[in-house]
Amino acid sequence: MKKFKVAILGTGNIGTDLLIKVQRSQYLECVAFVGRNTNSSGMAKAREMGITCSDKSIEFIKQNHKNIDLVFDATSAKDHLLHAPVFKDLGIIAIDLTPAKVGVMSVPAANLSDCLAADNINMITCGGQASIPLAYAIGQSQKNVEYIETVSIIASKSAGPATRRNLDEYIQTTEKGLIEFSGAKASKAIINLNPAIPCINMQTTVYAKVSNPNMDSLNTSVSEIVEKIKKYVPGYELIVPPLYENGRISIMVKVRGLGDYLPEYAGNLDIINCAAIAMAEEYAKNGLEV
Known part of the structure; x- marks a missing residue:
């Protein structure tokens, strides 16, 4: 099965934990770990794993969107409001780990398959x-x-x-x-x-x-x-x-x-990351694109 190429936007603790979970997935491949601070501990961890890193934030996504199927946005609610229209214009699926309320609300145990028609998924909180x-x-x-x-x-x-x-x-x-x-x-x-x-x-x-x-x-x-x-x-x-x-x-x-x-x-951070991975893997299993 062809793996979904994903980028992680946000290199804090949540983004770094998410990266490790993506690396373990048989359906997902992390092609970029993107933030604003090249000296962050998350960036250092990603470089150790051989992942492409950038401190150009959303600009990196714009410049490399042809190699990205899906973005996990682990920044902030305010930032995602700015990022969401960019993802849509680029034809990239967005899984939002902030409480921005832009996309379709997803709780995988309740509405996993119902979300697959959407290109922006909100993991609520x-x-x-x-x-x-x-x-x-x-x-x-x-x-x-x-x-x-x-x-x-x-x-x-x-x-x-x-x-x-x-x-x-x-x-x-x-x-x-x-x-x-x-x-x-x-x-x-x-x-x-x-x-x-x-x-x-x-x-x-x-x-x-x-x-x-x-x-x-x-x-x-x-x-x-x-x-x-x-x-x-x-x-x-x-x-x-x-x-x-x-x-x-x-x-x-x-x-x-x-x-x-x-x-x-x-566990509060782990559960939202696990839910986001479950949602992304469902897109990959179904071979869906925007």
């Missing part, structure tokens, strides 16, 4: 990748979901500068995804950066207000979606199965990373 599958399971198994809420607790050390700059966009995009995938009338997203040492693993809880819930159907739906997620995020673990008390449903999961480049406790 790290908290969204952990919580929205559960929201989707609630929406698929329950009628009239009135309200849904997610609370994600992550290690403070796993929230880098880009994550902190995009907190407002994180909240807005996660809340939009919760409604889109669950059908709820309203939503709320909360993120807690925990400074504890040793660093904690990511934990995400989803709460839902549903009248007369069908718990048997919900348990089946949650079990099925968790198994789907574990195929591309092995560290995704259901730690509190669906409960109904005080008029609300609650479900809790824990996410532990693979430890490719980022520490294992950074």
Whole structure:
């Protein structure tokens, strides 16, 4: 099978971890690792792996687009708003790891094949990748979901500068995804950066207000979606199965990373990278082009 040629735009920790995951893929080949700082640790790692590197950012993509099928954009929401029309004009598929809300929202366990007609895919947020599958399971198994809420607790050390700059966009995009995938009338997203040492693993809880819930159907739906997620995020673990008390449903999961480049406790970053890889591989498997 011919491999998809991909470029990674953004050479921070997320981009570097993504690079290692791409290198392991039988469907993807990284042809460029692109950022703004040639002295970054990510660039150094990429050069050790023999990957073409550039500090020309989006200009490199413009100049070399004929050799690129797909770009992972791991920059920032503000930057992706500028990059998206460039990718479209160049005929390059874009997988956006920022909360820019430009493209079609993707949660591979829920709508992988439905996204293949789009040329810009938004991976929502790290908290969204952990919580929205559960929201989707609630929406698929329950009628009239009135309200849904997610609370994600992550290690403070796993929230880098880009994550902190995009907190407002994180909240807005996660809340939009919760409604889109669950059908709820309203939503709320909360993120807690925990400074504890040793660093904690990511934990995400989803709460839902549903009248007369069908718990048997919900348990089946949650079990099925968790198994789907574990195929591309092995560290995704259901730690509190669906409960109904005080008029609300609650479900809790824990996410532990693979430890490719980022520490294992950074499951919040690992899950969005794993989801992005799953989406890119699906394009490659189907041999799709823009």
